[in-house]
Amino acid sequence: MKKHILIGLFIALLALPFGAKSQVFLGEAFVGYNICQVDGDQIMGFFKQGINVGVGVITPIWTKDKFSLELSLEVLYNQKGSKQGRKYWSHQIDPVTGHEITGEYNLSLSYGEVPFMVYFTDKKVVSAGVGLSYARLMGLTEYEHGVKTNVTASSGEFDQNEFNILADVKIRVYKRWKLGFRYSYSLNPIREREYFDIEGNSLGVFKQYNNLFTFRLTYVFNEKLEDLVREEYRYTGDNPKFHDKAVQRQIRKLKRKQEREARKESH
DSSP: OHHHHHHHHHHHHHHSOSOGGGOOOEEEEEEEEEEEEEETSSOOSOOEEEEEEEEEEEEEEEEETTEEEEEEEEEEEEEEEEEEOOOOOSOOBOTTTOSBOOOOEEEEEEEEEEEEEEEEEETTTEEEEEEEEEEEEEEEEEEETTEEOSOOTTSSSSOSEEEEEEEEEEEEEETTEEEEEEEEEESSOSEEEEEEOTTSOEEEEEEEEEEEEEEEEEEESSOOGGGOEETTEEOOSSOTHHHHHHHHHHHHHHHHHHHHHHHHHHO
């Protein structure tokens, strides 16, 4: 239900009368690298890795001078989880499972995710955004002490629906290519679990949340390069730092021309 609300909100916002010129839809494709942890699982550190891939659409809803406000809707395949190497070397055997207690842990979670983002963009080069996402658990594998557990996406231990808060920054690096950094955190617990120490004493029941950073490369499909304008000079897709150098070259040429004309008049 909440997934449909998010999509409906996005469509409703696009339908608002911002003007025909503002309704420009740009397609995007993403590929990214996640570093993850699960808060509340008694493991510290972003040691789990995953991928973030998908497509999206973005449209401006307000523009003024060099700035714009944009809405984005994405559809992603997103891998999350938690990981820890061997922690205990006592070769103690768990009397319940019959396996050696090593402290090793590996949780792999696969989600289909739909983020809804609002971006503020400066000069069509740098964008900063915040948003929400709905994610559906598609699959999982869990290993404890090096042994696979019986937990699955449909076995009931994990909530299959996840809602996240997102923060994102991206910068244009070359023509239609952008490099971005995203932070994501679960708004609802993905699982509640009781933990025990090595002697079997309860440590309490803990709520668990996905916590991850993503580094992403974005390609914009139908963006017109001639629309990338900075002041009176046209941005050709090179690194923006070259813009200032181009301006200085134009100023030097103008000064040399004025000096030549002054010398001619003096003769």
